[in-house]
Amino acid sequence: MPSIIVIGTQWGDEGKGKIVDLFASEAEMVVRFQGGNNAGHTLVVDGEKTVLHLIPSGILHRGVHCVIGNGVVVDPEVLLEEIRVVQEKGRDPERLSISDKAHLILPYHKRIDQLREEKRGRKIGTTGRGIGPAYEDKVGRMGIRVGEMIEPDLFRRRLQEVLPEKNLYIEKILDGRSFRFEEILETYAAYGERLKSYVRDTSSLVGDLVRQKRRVLFEGAQGTSLDVDHGTYPYVTSSNTVAGSACIGTGIGPTMISDVIGVCKAYTTRVGSGPFPTELKDEIGRRLQEGGDEFGATTGRPRRCGWLDLLLLKHAVRTNGLTGLVVTKLDILSGLDPVKVCVGYRSNHRQDDGEPVYESMPGWKEALSGIRDLKKLPKNARDYLARIEKEAGVPLILVSVGPSREDNILLRNPWRSA
């Protein structure tokens, strides 16, 4: 049953886009199951950079069917723009399917998200894309789904039901400008018309393929510690980012999954607010930021940088049930000596107020990007990987040593062993 989930083990930006793109070359289908265009997945193909926010990272491979599952929140304006970019690159968006059950991001979600962030004392540092308010409406049973957008009469009725309450909230509580009913109606009717050929019951589509034991790749967005239940609440995103979410966000059962691959950056980064025990506000932090080009793919914000936190990784191993580990951006650590990993927290052993306990390891100077064989890595880099693998208790399957598709050391192909 070769169906694989790829998950971020930290606070997002681990380099999942590249890994999904790599494994997608042998997949039949790539499926997004949570989050929305708060995600930014960067792909470098033939030296050309593409950043995707909604369409699964498999779209740059010919013949791969890409699915946006029911668990995703969809901003149709962003999706249409992404379809345009993909078409411009000569790729075929006909192989894209969007779940009729996926919830829409509406203009009032974005305004609520932004106004709340402006006014909030304790800022979350959201991407301002309306993700949280859209998920709130979903569980509050006030959401409008993609399948409703493509039926103009149904969309009109649903908007009539919810807009007055949203406008009242924006005006009276957030001191903001309300929305005209006709304006949203017209805009979304036009989006619906342009998107309707992509909309279908994706649960059956994915389920059928999985049952036929064909290769399906589930692409996680954000990272484990941004999970609304298992992350550093309230400094989290509004969806479940852990592997279990792949089942809920696509409509297949947990027995259908064969492998869960965790992607872990060789150091740690975080965008937005919230606890980050191993954060480095010094020269080393700045070096990681510049060397690793650590600027948000969605908002352009500089990412906070720090040493690798092995406790965070162990937490991800448990909450996702990882079966394989990918370490990315090992090349960025070249030239740092020593390199440190966090192996515990001093006070209360809690992630949000713990002072990190570090283990120092000797660094290496060599550039790594041309290396394709683990044995050819400097000994100290191998020892660093071995330390991570030992602590995680999960076998390393791939090491990424540069941004391009080719810059990898592959130890196990998850499709072959699945």
Ligand code: IMP
């Ligand atoms: P939201 O998802 O826009 O509500 O933002 C909530 C938190 O999640 C903020 O700290 C964001 O910076 C963070 N976040 C959301 N999406 C991503 C992502 O794709 N990578 C890294 N951080 C993210």
